[in-house]
Amino acid sequence: xxxxxxxxxxxxxxxxxxxxxxxxxxxxxxxxxxxxxxxxxxxxxxxxxxxxxxxxxxxxxxxxxxxxxxxxxxxxxxxxxxxxxxxxxxxxxxxxxxxxxxxxxxxxxxxxxxxxxxxxxxxxxxxxxxxxxxxxxxxxxxxxxxxxxxxxxxxxxxxxxxxxxxxxxxxxxxxxxxxxxxxxxxxxxxxxxxxxxxxxxxxxxxxxxxxxxxxxxxxxxxxxxxxxxxxxxxxxxxxxxxxxxxxxx
Amino acid sequence: xxxxxxxxxxxxxxxxxxxxxxxxxxxxxxxxxxxxxxxxxxxxxxxxxxxxxxxxxxxxxxxxxxxxxxxxxxxxxxxxxxxxxxxxxxxxxxxxxxxxxxxxxxxxxxxxxxxxxxxxxxxxxxxxxxxxxxxxxxxxxxxxxxxxxxxxxxxxxxxxxxxxxxxxxxxxxxxxxxxxxxxxxxxxxxxxxxxxxxxxxxxxxxxxxxxxxxxxxxxxxxxxxxxxxxxxxxxxxxxxxxxxxxxxxxxxxxxxxxxxxxxxxxxxxxxxxxxxxxxxxxxxxxxxxxxxxxxxxxxxxxxxxxxxxxxxxxxxxxxxxxxxxxxxxxxxxxxxxxxxxxxxxxxxxxxxxxxxxxxxxxxxxxxxxxxxxxxxxxxxxxxxxxxxxxxxxxxxxxxxxxxxxxxxx
Ligand SMILES: Nc1ncnc2c1ncn2[C@@H]1O[C@H](COP(=O)(O)OP(=O)(O)OP(=O)(O)O)[C@@H](O)[C@H]1O
Ligand SMILES: [Mg+2]
Numbered sequence: 001x002x003x004x005x006x007x008x009x010x011x012x013x014x015x016x017x018x019x020x021x022x023x024x025x026x027x028x029x030x031x032x033x034x035x036x037x038x039x040x041x042x043x044x045x046x047x048x049x050x051x052x053x054x055x056x057x058x059x060x061x062x063x064x065x066x067x068x069x070x071x072x073x074x075x076x077x078x079x080x081x082x083x084x085x086x087x088x089x090x091x092x093x094x095x096x097x098x099x100x101x102x103x104x105x106x107x108x109x110x111x112x113x114x115x116x117x118x119x120x121x122x123x124x125x126x127x128x129x130x131x132x133x134x135x136x137x138x139x140x141x142x143x144x145x146x147x148x149x150x151x152x153x154x155x156x157x158x159x160x161x162x163x164x165x166x167x168x169x170x171x172x173x174x175x176x177x178x179x180x181x182x183x184x185x186x187x188x189x190x191x192x193x194x195x196x197x198x199x200x201x202x203x204x205x206x207x208x209x210x211x212x213x214x215x216x217x218x219x220x221x222x223x224x225x226x227x228x229x230x231x232x233x234x235x236x237x238x239x240x241x242x243x244x245x246x247x248x249x
Numbered sequence: 250x251x252x253x254x255x256x257x258x259x260x261x262x263x264x265x266x267x268x269x270x271x272x273x274x275x276x277x278x279x280x281x282x283x284x285x286x287x288x289x290x291x292x293x294x295x296x297x298x299x300x301x302x303x304x305x306x307x308x309x310x311x312x313x314x315x316x317x318x319x320x321x322x323x324x325x326x327x328x329x330x331x332x333x334x335x336x337x338x339x340x341x342x343x344x345x346x347x348x349x350x351x352x353x354x355x356x357x358x359x360x361x362x363x364x365x366x367x368x369x370x371x372x373x374x375x376x377x378x379x380x381x382x383x384x385x386x387x388x389x390x391x392x393x394x395x396x397x398x399x400x401x402x403x404x405x406x407x408x409x410x411x412x413x414x415x416x417x418x419x420x421x422x423x424x425x426x427x428x429x430x431x432x433x434x435x436x437x438x439x440x441x442x443x444x445x446x447x448x449x450x451x452x453x454x455x456x457x458x459x460x461x462x463x464x465x466x467x468x469x470x471x472x473x474x475x476x477x478x479x480x481x482x483x484x485x486x487x488x489x490x491x492x493x494x495x496x497x498x499x500x501x502x503x504x505x506x507x508x509x510x511x512x513x514x515x516x517x518x519x520x521x522x523x524x525x526x527x528x529x530x531x532x533x534x535x536x537x538x539x540x541x542x543x544x545x546x547x548x549x550x551x552x553x554x555x556x557x558x559x560x561x562x563x564x565x566x567x568x569x570x571x572x573x574x575x576x577x578x579x580x581x582x583x584x585x586x587x588x589x590x591x592x593x594x595x596x597x598x599x600x601x602x603x604x605x606x607x608x609x610x611x612x613x614x615x616x617x618x619x620x621x622x623x624x625x626x627x628x629x630x631x632x633x634x635x636x637x638x639x640x641x642x643x644x645x646x647x648x649x650x651x652x653x654x655x656x657x658x
Contacts, residue, residue: 093537095604105545
């Protein structure tokens with residue numbers, strides 16, 4: 001590929017007091033590509049992508065979007081560059097309903113400058129129907145929803161606003177088989193639209209199924225990034241557990 | 250057979266289904282029932298004095314001071330903060346208003362009282378913003394900041410005149426207190442009632458139409474009409490009651506007191522603020538999950554500081570009514586008001602866990618608190634004993650909130 005990468009994260013560092021959570025990670029992402037990020041619990045996957053989503057600005061390192069150096073200090077900055085994130089914790093306000101969460105921070109307003117709840121509900125219904133046709137009670141408070149329904153809301157929020165770059169931190173952890181298949185289908189579709197996706201998952205099967213490349217993080221360090229078609233699951237497991245790079249043929 | 254199987258549970262849930270269709274909150278309903286129970290009991294205990302026009306008029310005026318501040322406290326508690334300084338801020342802004350009106354600006358000038366009110370509102374806003382700044386941008390917990398504010402502004406209220414009471418206030422200004430001339434008379438009260446009922450009708454029709462436009466469910470017609478009828482009956486009943494209270498030694502009806510009108514304006518404004526503006530939506534989002542609000546790009550700090558500013562302005566509004574009613578500025582004004590205000594908000598369904606609360610609920614809560622208080626006065630219960638009771642009610646209200654949240658489906 002000789003196009004400019006959509007995202008380049010170069011030598012990212014993050015410390016929490018004495019804990020050096022991310023130690024010089026390099027990642028890149030091309031348009032229409034899915035990069036899987038795998039690693040043990042506490043490896044630093046979430047902290048790494050939060051540097052890109054603006055949730056936890058990094059201490060050191062450089063981020064480039066479409067070749068241009070940018071400074072992402074807050075989620076507002078990230079949204080400006082077309083970066084949308086599905087957080088592992090979902091980041092939903094429990095007391096609000098699905099449309100309110102979906103449009104939080106980017107409400108549809110009426111001509112008089114007031115909230116247009118009806119229009120938001122209408123739009124929310126459309127996008128959620130596409131993800132999870134069995135999900136009807138979208139005007140209930142999110143706290144009264146099932147884990148999978150909540151996850152659907154978080155996914156709907158990330159895809160509604162025409163993101164260029166999508167970060168999915170374990171997007172299918174709470175989903176049933178049918179809904180997981182829907183998300184897989186969705187990822188393929190978004191990919192064909194030229195969107196770049198970082199997919200964090202513990203399910204190697206999904207990662208191999210969906211991603212073009214896989215990056216392995218262990219103890220805050222990037223072990224390596226490989227094309228999924230060139231490695232086996234055993235190779236990747238070896239990287240995750242032993243931090244050992246597979247012999248290149 | 251299948252029909253029968255379905256029938257039983259449906260009938261069992263008939264009541265709750267009816268409520269749901271009418272979109273009535275069960276908690277709100279419980280509050281209304283509690284209020285009615287308190288009123289009936291107090292009326293019985295006081296041999297019918299409680300329901301006299303005179304008592305209800307005074308109750309309405311007293312409730313409006315607490316109610317106005319309680320609407321602000323709803324926002325504060327919804328975004329997971331607390332404001333303990335409201336009583337002192339009322340006292341301080343009230344003293345400044347009185348001092349400016351009587352000693353600084355020329356008393357009697359037509360511009361005097363509007364200008365003093367404006368100064369008071371600005372001062373309240375600045376105080377609120379200042380406290381909000383410490384809380385949001387400097388990370389001092391609101392409990393500490395406003396506890397300090399409780400002390401500081403009570404002291405400041407004393408310092409304005411070294412403890413002397415300032416009196417008398419401007420004649421026109423006194424109308425705002427709901428005293429002898431502080432009501433709008435029978436005719437305007439009825440005009441007001443008609444306007445309110447007309448507004449309810451229009452609002453109901455507009456919202457039905459927009460529901461239908463977007464293909465959403467609408468309430469069944471009969472429920473809609475029933476609710477409208479209840480609303481209209483309440484409005485007319487209130488106006489009749491207020492008109493039944495006459496000016497001393499005359500047959501002239503007092504009508505709706507001005508403080509109640511001010512409270513209604515505040516309620517409408519605060520309701521709109523919470524329901525149809527971004528600001529209101531963000532306040533609730535912050536209360537539900539501050540981290541999610543931040544990740545959604547909301548300026549959490551700014552919103553928090555603004556919430557305290559709104560609270561400060563409402564304290565100043567309450568201060569205007571209080572000084573106008575007293576016809577003086579005294580540095581003890583608003584002492585312990587924070588308890589009544591917080592209790593009103595909590596009794597009115599504002600959850601201390603954050604993210605939940607309604608403006609209307611807070612007003613109901615204020616009326617409940619004030620009913621208890623003035624009922625006890627009528628019964629000749631000492632102020633010491635009243636404090637014990639009010640404190641107990643506060644604990645019970647919060648306990649109810651805890652239990653209610655635990656048992657929620
Ligand atoms: N806000 C924080 N404050 C302090 N330490 C943190 C914080 N967030 C993460 N860490 C630490 O950083 C390290 C990496 O955490 P991270 O959440 O990135 O793991 P992860 O790879 O996403 O794991 P998992 O698969 O369990 O989600 C952990 O050791 C964790 O303790
Ligand atoms: Mg993680």
